[in-house]
Amino acid sequence: MTKTRSAPRIQTLVDKLSRRDRLSDDEIVALKKALEPPRSVAVGADIVREHTRPSASTLLISGFSARYSSLEDGSRQITEINVSGDFIDLHSLLMKQMDHGVVTLTECVVAxxxxTRLIDITERHPHLARLLWLDTIIDAAIHRQWLVAMGRRSGLGHLAHLVCELYLRLQAVGQTGGLGFELPLTQSVLGDALGLSTVHVSRLISELRAEGVVQWSGGRVEILDWRRLAEIAEFDPTYLRLQSEPV
Structure with missing residues (x-):
């Protein structure tokens, strides 16, 4: 892990929070002051290890990371993919000991x-604290949707749901172009997220291509037919809370 020289870049976080409610200038300043200088983390490194007790929460400035739980045989289940603007372990403020880890899926920049500074925000900026609390609630909503997908959706519906979710989450932080976005994740990583083998993931991607709903090549996804993709996924974006509502 290496530190960068620039100040923390929080625009992705501001963009995401602002989709839900307006941030004041004082609140943006408070977010900046809460963060240490950014640092780079290599791909495949743990940002947070299972069973540790973090003294800080981590903002993902750029890149992709994932929450995961490990099994005794060395396998892992990814329980959420993190994108730019996510506080990947904000809940550690109150949770104390982590019951899962967070690993980088690409090279990442974090802060x-x-x-102690987050506690200060809860005391001095209650509206901002409520917005950050909402962020953890949405994390829980994402986990519920992943549980439904894992247990009840077909493999094709599960993958389609993941594509719909990641597109909207990346769009909220300005990381899309039209209906396209970068998704530089291996089929092995997607398999860990979907609970499927890499062979099965490859077949499902080919099936989505054959359906004419996506163009997926070289780590980039272009959605060709959003309506049909959402139909396959039975996708309802309510859980992402992307509308503006005062908190």
Missing amino acids: DAPH
Whole structure:
């Protein structure tokens, strides 16, 4: 892990929070002051290890990471994919000991927010604290949708749902172009997220291509037919809370 020289870049976080409610200038300043200088983390490194007790929460400035739980045989289940603007372990402020880890899926830039500074935000900026609390609630909503997908959706519906979700989450932080976005994840990583083998993931991607709903090549996804993709996924974006509502 290496530190960068620039100040924390929080625009992706501001963009995401602002989709839900307006941030004041004072609140944006408070977010900046809460963060340590950004640092780079290599691909495949743990940002947070299972069973540790973090003293800071981590903002993902760029790249992709994932929450995961490990099994004794060395396999893992990814329980959420993190994108730019996500506080990947904000819940550690109150959770204390982590019951899961967070690993980088690409090279990432992150910035730490010491828990002491986050506590100060809860005391001095209650509206901002409520917005950050909403962020953790949405994390829980994402986990519920992943549980439904894992247990009840077909493999094709599960993958389609993941594509719909990631597109809207990336769009909220300005990381899409039209209906396209970068998704530089291996089929092995997608398999860990979907609970499927890499062979099965490859077949499902080919099936989505054959349906004419996506063009998926070289780590980039272009959605060709959003309506049909959402239909396959039975996708309802309510859980992402992307509308503006005062908190």
